[in-house]
Amino acid sequence: EAQVTQNPRYLITVTGKKLTVTCSQNMNHEYMSWYRQDPGLGLRQIYYSMNVEVTDKGDVPEGYKVSRKEKRNFPLILESPSPNQTSLYFCASSLLRGEQFFGPGTRLTVL
Amino acid sequence: DAKTTQPNSMESNEEEPVHLPCNHSTISGTDYIHWYRQLPSQGPEYVIHGLTSNVNNRMASLAIAEDRKSSTLILHRATLRDAAVYYCILSNAGKSTFGDGTTLTVKP
Numbered sequence: 463e464a465q466v467t468q469n470p471r472y473l474i475t476v477t478g479k480k481l482t483v484t485c486s487q488n489m490n491h492e493y494m495s496w497y498r499q500d501p502g503l504g505l506r507q508i509y510y511s512m513n514v515e516v517t518d519k520g521d522v523p524e525g526y527k528v529s530r531k532e533k534r535n536f537p538l539i540l541e542s543p544s545p546n547q548t549s550l551y552f553c554a555s556s557l558l559r560g561e562q563f564f565g566p567g568t569r570l571t572v573l
Numbered sequence: 574d575a576k577t578t579q580p581n582s583m584e585s586n587e588e589e590p591v592h593l594p595c596n597h598s599t600i601s602g603t604d605y606i607h608w609y610r611q612l613p614s615q616g617p618e619y620v621i622h623g624l625t626s627n628v629n630n631r632m633a634s635l636a637i638a639e640d641r642k643s644s645t646l647i648l649h650r651a652t653l654r655d656a657a658v659y660y661c662i663l664s665n666a667g668k669s670t671f672g673d674g675t676t677l678t679v680k681p
Contacts, residue, residue, distance in 0.1 A: 493667045495667065495669065497671075503673060504660055504671035504672055504673045504674050505617065505660070505671045506671065507668065507669050507670070507671075510667040510668060510669070511667070512666065512667050518667065518668070520668065520669075521670065552616050552617070554616075554617075558666075559605055559622075559664070561607070561619035561622065562607075562609070562617075562619060562664075562669070563619070564616030564617050564618075565616055566615075566616055567614075567615075567616055
């Protein structure tokens with residue numbers, strides 16, 4: 463089944479404790495993205511990747527890192543999480559200019 | 574960066590057509606117009622996309638203005654399952670900008 467998976471689905475952590483949210487897709491898509499969604503708002507793009515080792519900043523990259531060492535994986539790294547990074551995070555993948563397939567979301571709470 | 578503007582909410586009666594507008598006056602020539610919808614507690618779901626010409630698929634139609642500064646998503650016969658938040662997005666080589674979305678309510 464074609465899908466985008468994210469882990470963990472739920473995470474509660476404390477300020478400053480490094481964490482990684484994994485994202486994996488099985489559709490051989492070139493493009494992958496990370497978004498955050500805050501209550502009542504649309505999605506805001508954090509980072510995106512056009513292929514292996516090619517990443518670029520979205521609209522809200524501060525406080526986040528990404529890497530794309532393999533085509534199928536695109537982890538999101540929070541080196542020192544802060545409470546303002548409490549949010550719902552979505553990973554997505556697509557072909558060039560095609561529809562984006564979204565993962566189920568990761569709900570992160572930073573205390 | 575290009576931005577999109579959508580009405581906060583719209584209502585429709587079941588089995589009637591719905592026209593959801595989106596303004597994107599700062600669109601660039603290479604921006605694609607995408608529409609997604611999102612149900613509570615779920616990730617966005619693709620609806621339709623286009624560049625310049627109007628597009629039709631099994632879910633909806635997309636009408637794009639000649640100057641590309643606005644577009645309209647058309648649901649031909651709304652059903653209760655179409656109630657969702659609809660997002661108009663500009664997408665260009667991986668960079669995607671979401672608007673705040675329109676909450677569509679469908680009344681039986």
